[in-house]
Amino acid sequence: MESLAAILHDLGLLAHGGPLLLFAVMLPIAGRSKGLEPWTVDRCWRAWAPASGVALGALILGGLLRYHQLRGDFSWGVEQGQDLLFLVKHLIFLLFWVNYAYTEIWVAEPMRRLDSLAGPPGDLPAYMAARTRVIRHLWVSATAVVAMAVLACLPA
Numbered sequence: 824m825e826s827l828a829a830i831l832h833d834l835g836l837l838a839h840g841g842p843l844l845l846f847a848v849m850l851p852i853a854g855r856s857k858g859l860e861p862w863t864v865d866r867c868w869r870a871w872a873p874a875s876g877v878a879l880g881a882l883i884l885g886g887l888l889r890y891h892q893l894r895g896d897f898s899w900g901v902e903q904g905q906d907l908l909f910l911v912k913h914l915i916f917l918l919f920w921v922n923y924a925y926t927e928i929w930v931a932e933p934m935r936r937l938d939s940l941a942g943p944p945g946d947l948p949a950y951m952a953a954r955t956r957v958i959r960h961l962w963v964s965a966t967a968v969v970a971m972a973v974l975a976c977l978p979a
């Protein structure tokens with residue numbers, strides 16, 4: 824059962840964090856390179872959103888189960904170096920989660936509304952400005968995921 828929780832946590836991390844890092848790199852590149860239209864990459868990012876949400880759910884559920892299995896309860900408090908790293912990691916997770924929800928619901932909305940879904944968006948300058956905000960928020964999320972992964976792998 825412990826390994827099932829670990830698998831859920833790690834598969835969730837892979838399926839959520841992997842594409843997140845990929846899109847955080849691809850969206851800015853698509854805005855700059857010829858032949859790769861920004862709105863094409865943006866549409867791929869938006870199409871992945873439901874799977875990304877499910878993966879995040881698996882990551883959280885797996886993480887909670889794993890925590891319970893390793894510690895036997897859901898206790899608060901910092902007793903060892905390991906606990907402090909764990910606490911810092913999950914404080915970052917909280918910020919990450921708020922940023923994720925804010926990005927998906929509010930930051931991506933103007934870009935979604937401006938996209939015609941066929942060919943380039945009608946109001947291109949407004950669209951490009953909206954996607955710049957999305958990229959900024961994606962970078963916050965990507966940085967947080969990398970920071971959490973590093974903290975989780977540090978020795979106590």
Ligand code: HEM
Pocket residue numbers: 829832833836840882883885886887889890891893916968969971972973975976
């Ligand atoms: C995007 C956010 C997260 C990242 C990047 C992340 C990353 C990691 C990594 C790299 C490990 C160590 C490798 C492994 O054993 O799988 C780990 C372990 C763990 N994670 Fe996460 N994790 C995240 C979110 C969560 C959440 C929300 C929970 C829920 C409480 C959680 C609970 C755990 C637990 C209990 C362990 C095992 C710790 C230990 O072995 O003492 N993680 N995490």
